[in-house]
Amino acid sequence: MRTEHPSITTAITADLLRGALDVQRTERGVLPHRLPAWARAQCADGQLAMAESQPSGVRLVLRTRATVVELDAVPTKRVYAGVPPRPDGVYDLLVDGRPAGQGSITGGDVLHIDMTTGTSEVQPGPVGTVRFTGLPDRAKDVEIWLPHDETTELVALRTDAPVEPAPDPGRAVWLHHGSSISHGSNAASPTTTWPALAARLGGVELINLGLGGSALLDPFTARTLRDTPAELISLKIGINLVNADLMRLRAFTPAVHGFLDTIREGHPDTPLLVISPLHCPIHEDTPGPCAPDFSALRSGQLRFRATGDPAERAAGKLTLGVIRDELARIAAQRAADDPNLHHLDGRELYGAADSAELPLPDDLHPDAAAHRRIGERFAELAFGPGGPFADRGRATS
Incomplete structure (x- = not known):
């Protein structure tokens, strides 16, 4: 019988990610980027730095029999002064290309932005976890699409069955x-x-x-x-x-x-x-x-x-x-x-x-x-x- 508490931890490496052009090692884990390091070094604009580190289109893609998948991550929430809080970013789960679940992480760093003064400040926060259960007990391709509008450091991937990179789908x-x-x-x-x-x-x-x-x-x-x-x-x-x-x-x-x-x-x-x-x-x-x-x-x-x-x-x-x-x-x-x-x-x-x-x-x-x-x-x-x-x-x- 498969456990509800996944015990297999798999290192998050570039071969498990699609849609990222660079993967930066951080103190807490890895940070996907959509511009390479040499390009980021050519522009000090804070807006660009925020945008390219928000993983729109970036997804973890796995081949596994796992029925439970947990992802630890540190999202960066944006809070604008005087404006109601933005909703938490969404993680979309696909199984063999079909929608199979959604989740969010409520913790993480907070970027406070004051649009009246043009200033911002980062408040560090804790690691959080998004958990998906009840996946079919068979070999399958699992995709976790990261929130398109939250910078996301990936800390740990846990499953109840071994994981390997999904095969190349052969699509353009x-x-x-x-x-x-x-x-x-x-x-x-x-x-x-x-x-x-x-x-x-x-x-x-x-x-x-x-x-x-x-x-x-x-x-x-x-x-x-x-x-x-x-x-x-x-x-x-x-x-x-x-x-x-x-x-x-x-x-x-x-x-x-x-x-x-x-x-x-x-x-x-x-x-x-x-x-x-x-x-x-x-x-x-x-x-x-x-x-x-x-x-x-x-x-x-x-x-x-x-x-x-x-x-x-x-x-x-x-x-x-x-x-x-x-x-x-x-x-x-x-x-x-x-x-x-x-x-x-x-x-x-x-x-x-x-x-x-x-x-x-x-x-x-x-x-x-x-x-x-x-x-x-x-x-x-x-x-x-x-x-x-x-x-x-x-x-x-």
Whole structure:
């Protein structure tokens, strides 16, 4: 009879993880990263450090007969001053590719953020445990998808039967880069971010380089994409550049070309899909920077607003409309010599009609229902008949 108290401890190593590009050894365990160490060393931005260490799309993948699986971890919770606490991050369990359970860890470190002053402070916390029981007593593939929005140090893996790395599924690898929406902001769980949903429907293996607030055409990100093996690549470009008010049109155009040139150095013929921004009313015609709406913050709501002046578009300031037009032009220009480069208007994934039906709760990020819609539409447009990824993925129900 199998015990309810698993006694086998397995070291958490890189061969048990998918979706991470680096695994850092820490005093407490291991920390998955979605950017390699050399790339992290080239940027000291705290937002990027937080985003890339949040393991969106990262999962433990095991082959085992275990009926009980326990994972000890230290999540980092984010607490915003004056705003109700965020829900605990969710761990999704899949058995042979099918949902089989969810759990959370309530302990961990706490990152206190004061958006009115721009300051933050980390409060160390204890290790916690997420436990899954009642798994079928047979050889099976077990996946534990880590919370997409909580930095997660992995401390220990315990089971009641031996564990080995799951075999390579032989599916095409889809490498995606984008903003916080691709990262999964406001999604219900790690397997229901729009890229995770689209990957399941397309029958591909996801590496998600959606980096909240950090899709900024950084050269180190382009080199990371260049050096990461993949059969399919997509880039969602635009909104973070407006949010940050990072560059003008004069800099944007050559930066996009340079980003694409770098990726093509490592993937000269890989299908490459450039996606323009989704519909976002506050930034359609108004430049950034984007800032917290402090009037909403005083009432306990986290919302955002655009603080630029629409008249500044004439001086080259970027809006979503400006970026969409320029990305379409760049893609058409490059496609003349690069038949594997494709373009998708982001409003086909989430447009004005979708915004009216499923508005952005904080004026910047979609909710769980909108993530599902975006993922299903991407799967249809990219992996479906006639799509740029149709010959590499497979549409599933």
